[in-house]
Amino acid sequence: MAKAHVTTTVNGDEYEFLCEPQQSLVNVLRDELRLSGTKEGCSTGDCGACSVMMDDRLVCSCLVLAVETEGKHIETIEGMGTAENLHPLQRRFLEINGLQCGICTPGILVAAKALLKKNPNPTETEIRFWLAGNLCRCTGYDKIIRSVQAAAEDLRKDKSNGNHS
Amino acid sequence: MDQVRYEAPETLDAAIALLSDDTTASTIFAGGTDVMVQLHSDLIEPEVIVNVKNIPDLIGIEEIGGVYTIGAATPVAELQEHKEFCEAWPGVIEGAELIGSVQVKGRSTIVGNLCNASPAADSVPPSIAAGATVNIVGPNGKRKVAVEDIVTGPRQTSLKKGEIIVSTTFPARPPHSGDAYLRLTPRTEMDIAIVGAAVNLTLDDLGICTTARVSLGAVAPKFLLVEECANALIGTRVDKNALYALGKAASDAADPISDKRGTRDYRVKTIAVMTLRAAERAVKRAREN
Ligand code: FES
Ligand code: FES
Numbered sequence: 001m002a003k004a005h006v007t008t009t010v011n012g013d014e015y016e017f018l019c020e021p022q023q024s025l026v027n028v029l030r031d032e033l034r035l036s037g038t039k040e041g042c043s044t045g046d047c048g049a050c051s052v053m054m055d056d057r058l059v060c061s062c063l064v065l066a067v068e069t070e071g072k073h074i075e076t077i078e079g080m081g082t083a084e085n086l087h088p089l090q091r092r093f094l095e096i097n098g099l100q101c102g103i104c105t106p107g108i109l110v111a112a113k114a115l116l117k118k119n120p121n122p123t124e125t126e127i128r129f130w131l132a133g134n135l136c137r138c139t140g141y142d143k144i145i146r147s148v149q150a151a152a153e154d155l156r157k158d159k160s161n162g163n164h165s
Numbered sequence: 166m167d168q169v170r171y172e173a174p175e176t177l178d179a180a181i182a183l184l185s186d187d188t189t190a191s192t193i194f195a196g197g198t199d200v201m202v203q204l205h206s207d208l209i210e211p212e213v214i215v216n217v218k219n220i221p222d223l224i225g226i227e228e229i230g231g232v233y234t235i236g237a238a239t240p241v242a243e244l245q246e247h248k249e250f251c252e253a254w255p256g257v258i259e260g261a262e263l264i265g266s267v268q269v270k271g272r273s274t275i276v277g278n279l280c281n282a283s284p285a286a287d288s289v290p291p292s293i294a295a296g297a298t299v300n301i302v303g304p305n306g307k308r309k310v311a312v313e314d315i316v317t318g319p320r321q322t323s324l325k326k327g328e329i330i331v332s333t334t335f336p337a338r339p340p341h342s343g344d345a346y347l348r349l350t351p352r353t354e355m356d357i358a359i360v361g362a363a364v365n366l367t368l369d370d371l372g373i374c375t376t377a378r379v380s381l382g383a384v385a386p387k388f389l390l391v392e393e394c395a396n397a398l399i400g401t402r403v404d405k406n407a408l409y410a411l412g413k414a415a416s417d418a419a420d421p422i423s424d425k426r427g428t429r430d431y432r433v434k435t436i437a438v439m440t441l442r443a444a445e446r447a448v449k450r451a452r453e454n
Binding site: 004021022024044045048051054057059063068130 | 194266
């Protein structure tokens with residue numbers, strides 16, 4: 001079977017790639033598009049390391065076929081901030097030590113950003129339930145939750161000052 | 166797994182033609198949350214993957230006169246965002262909400278949860294209790310089937326080659342109706358039910374239960390719709406005695422296995438408690454509307 005030709009938008013840029021029909025999106029992101037910020041932990045939808053946004057929905061990119069992203073809009077960790085201009089979530093994760101090895105971090109940041117867009121002022125319980133599909137073997141989660149809470153506050157302040165981020 | 170082909174038909178007819186071809190092994194691909202895992206662990210080895218998400222009939226939530234029809238490929242996340250559906254069927258949402266993480270619910274569907282045919286699927290007992298039906302189309306035309314008649318055993322369904330579930334229909338609710346789903350798991354999130362119980366009931370103006378449907382999950386090879394449980398509630402005010410009789414009927418109906426999540430005895434005992442508590446929750450909701 002010939003490879004499929006797919007055109008999709010990732011972080012605002014249009015990409016074209018060839019893929020096998022059964023190849024997962026995480027696989028294409030990392031190996032074909034060289035966007036290796038998205039991690040692959042379990043490949044079965046259990047760990048959340050591969051979390052990305054697809055047409056504004058949080059999904060596991062290991063459970064998405066690359067061929068079905070034709071015409072879709074994907075957002076990955078690479079689109080979140082730059083080294084000079086970190087997203088408030090990234091800044092707070094660094095400050096509060098919301099990460100150790102960092103494998104779970106891109107997925108958690110993408111998932112947390114999706115939460116704060118939907119709910120700018122989540123309770124601790126809401127954060128914990130929202131991130132229940134993101135496993136972390138290092139931090140014990142507390143610092144992740146505190147980082148998200150601090151970033152949420154930053155974003156609320158930014159917003160009331162009229163800034164967008 | 167060489168020679169896999171990918172198809173994304175835009176009409177039901179085209180999908181049925183692909184799926185009913187006897188010479189090729191095919192798999193329906195909607196949310197993909199089960200199929201991707203099966204595909205990559207070689208549990209299934211289809212020659213053609215049929216993505217059905219480009220077929221308009223399978224997408225969206227429609228309400229006409231209180232009757233809801235949910236397209237089979239509509240992700241659970243979309244159901245959760247539908248305020249009116251959530252208010253009409255809180256028990257169905259309680260079950261659907263347990264289909265994995267936020268990420269998984271961005272893709273997974275209640276029809277996928279049904280067709281995956283695990284006896285522990287969380288959205289199925291509340292759909293059965295709701296009296297929901299699925300609308301099937303296949304090479305021999307259309308048929309409507311009650312949700313309880315789809316799963317025939319672990320990993321087995323009554324669907325025939327080439328058939329596809331297009332949507333699920335939930336009936337209109339009379340006043341004073343309520344439903345609820347409760348399950349027991351080792352953890353609060355991201356786990357599989359040890360037992361699950363769904364209750365859907367309607368009260369009259371005096372608070373007497375006039376109709377009830379009770380469905381149990383994870384306590385038998387397939388989902389149970391237990392008439393004795395319904396009979397324990399109908400004609401009562403859903404008081405203590407009725408609840409006790411309900412719990413006993415649930416235990417009597419259960420015929421579970423022992424596994425790492427719980428022994429047979431544990432399941433038989435806890436199904437009574439879960440069913441009783443689900444009924445308490447359902448009746449509270451029924452009294453509020
Ligand atoms: S790699 Fe996708 S959820 Fe673990
Ligand atoms: S920081 Fe290592 S897995 Fe989370």
